[in-house]
Amino acid sequence: MKIKSEAKDVAAYKGDVLIVNLFEGVAKPGGATGAIDAALGGAVSKLIKRGEFKGRKEETAVLPGGGKIGAERVVLVGLGKKEAFGADAARLAASVSINKAKAMKAVRIGTVAHGAGAGGLSPEQSGRAIAEGAILGGYGFDKYISTKKGKDGDAVEVTILIKEKADAIAAGRGLRTGVIMAESANLARDMVNEPPNVLTPGELAARAKSISRSSGLKIKVFGKSEIVKMKMGAFLGVARGSHDSPVFIEMKYEGNPKSEKNLALIGKGITFDSGGISLKPSNSMEDMKSDMSGAAAVICAMRAIAALRPKINVTALVPAIDNMPGGNAQKVGDIVRAMNGKTIEVLNTDAEGRLILSDAVCYAAKKKMSPIIDVATLTGACIVALGTLRTGLFSTNDELAAAISAAGEACGERMWRMPTDEEYKELLKSDIADMKNVGGRNGGAITGALFIESFADGAPWAHLDIAGTSFMDKKDRYYKKGATGVGARTLAQLAVDMATR
Numbered sequence: 001m002k003i004k005s006e007a008k009d010v011a012a013y014k015g016d017v018l019i020v021n022l023f024e025g026v027a028k029p030g031g032a033t034g035a036i037d038a039a040l041g042g043a044v045s046k047l048i049k050r051g052e053f054k055g056r057k058e059e060t061a062v063l064p065g066g067g068k069i070g071a072e073r074v075v076l077v078g079l080g081k082k083e084a085f086g087a088d089a090a091r092l093a094a095s096v097s098i099n100k101a102k103a104m105k106a107v108r109i110g111t112v113a114h115g116a117g118a119g120g121l122s123p124e125q126s127g128r129a130i131a132e133g134a135i136l137g138g139y140g141f142d143k144y145i146s147t148k149k150g151k152d153g154d155a156v157e158v159t160i161l162i163k164e165k166a167d168a169i170a171a172g173r174g175l176r177t178g179v180i181m182a183e184s185a186n187l188a189r190d191m192v193n194e195p196p197n198v199l200t201p202g203e204l205a206a207r208a209k210s211i212s213r214s215s216g217l218k219i220k221v222f223g224k225s226e227i228v229k230m231k232m233g234a235f236l237g238v239a240r241g242s243h244d245s246p247v248f249i250e251m252k253y254e255g256n257p258k259s260e261k262n263l264a265l266i267g268k269g270i271t272f273d274s275g276g277i278s279l280k281p282s283n284s285m286e287d288m289k290s291d292m293s294g295a296a297a298v299i300c301a302m303r304a305i306a307a308l309r310p311k312i313n314v315t316a317l318v319p320a321i322d323n324m325p326g327g328n329a330q331k332v333g334d335i336v337r338a339m340n341g342k343t344i345e346v347l348n349t350d351a352e353g354r355l356i357l358s359d360a361v362c363y364a365a366k367k368k369m370s371p372i373i374d375v376a377t378l379t380g381a382c383i384v385a386l387g388t389l390r391t392g393l394f395s396t397n398d399e400l401a402a403a404i405s406a407a408g409e410a411c412g413e414r415m416w417r418m419p420t421d422e423e424y425k426e427l428l429k430s431d432i433a434d435m436k437n438v439g440g441r442n443g444g445a446i447t448g449a450l451f452i453e454s455f456a457d458g459a460p461w462a463h464l465d466i467a468g469t470s471f472m473d474k475k476d477r478y479y480k481k482g483a484t485g486v487g488a489r490t491l492a493q494l495a496v497d498m499a500t501r
């Protein structure tokens, strides 16, 4: 799919489909939709009057151009209620309407800039939202389907139509950012959707290497012997149960070489979570190939960051292995020692994410990276708390939490701040080691987060629990069933925001 912007009158646009929009409850369309309505002899107004189109989110209607306008057909898309409108509603409208046009076999698609004007978005924001909606909404994972029809989307050309030249240029700027963001997120989705027999720790490292090569990032992949040398005992404990070898990936972007400051993005890279000896029931295991969604998010955020070039240093760290119950697997009751010397009593081998992340956080803290942000499909408890819409945001630093939340909001990746009171740490006290790796059912997402925090050595830290938001079990907004790539865009946005602040 190609996307561009052009200063052009919508009625004059010559193509297969022209997309116009409508807010819910509007009886008489204005702006570009009003102009098309007038050109079509009031066809849009008639639909509204007859109650055949209400302007609801995800609602579409098709009208013939009938030679009265440049386009063959018109797709009318609902924007939902005006009070609730924002960039994310524009993303959804773009996704829905462009997919509709594609289903109609349209190749040349023109679209109004949703929300630029009455919706309160700038042309730049609108251009970005449309590009993201089109690319995220157009994603599919069909490489293992033998009878697939072949890619029809490649020839599609979407043109964002805006009257004023300056606005079209601004929309173009926005859409270029949107393309980088959405393509990076889709790359993360590819990694997550890949079956676990293909996406092994080695394959994850190979993909990180390939991204680094094409993006001009530095990368180092530490193997088992180096992980042993670094004394990452918590990570190695998890790795014992697997016949595969663990890897520790470090990717570096140096956007501000003069600065000492270095943002650390740490992703949980469990390429399959069986639970280990604390084996999961079969149905809970079905989607556990997605337990490396945090890793995919940080690796692909680095791709976006390299393309957007913010003036900031960023390092991505990924400990990767599958969590398996092999004969040599760690046992319930084992005590392991993390890189910083702290001992951990492993009372549930299924709470493995925090174990591998603790060593990665130690590594970041030792290298004085700051702030440290980890992203992980950490707990089922977070899904119970927040469902699949909002990511759990945990931080002991208000400023950092606000910055991450704002970056997420801008990307349509909503977060919800969760508590991190010191007292919750009581639940992680062990009788015979410095800590235990589980704090019981109550407040499970919080104790999981605070376990990781205790390895940050006082550095500003935040944790994103994406267990609920990284993988959809059915179509959801502009996401198909499967991986969402959540985190990739938000973390890149955060790096850009931090560089300009």
Ligand code: BES
Residues within 6 Å of the ligand: 273, 291, 348, 350, 351, 352, 353, 377, 378, 379, 380, 381, 438, 439, 444, 467, 468
């Ligand atoms: N990978 C899981 C968390 C998860 C669950 C992610 C469902 C996505 C969907 C994690 O490693 C895990 O098993 N956590 C345990 C922790 C518990 C043993 C303290 C959980 O949530 O049950």
Ligand code: ZN
Residues within 6 Å of the ligand: 273, 275, 323, 349, 350, 351, 352, 353
């Ligand atoms: Zn687990």
Ligand code: ZN
Residues within 6 Å of the ligand: 270, 273, 291, 350, 352, 353, 377, 378
């Ligand atoms: Zn896990």
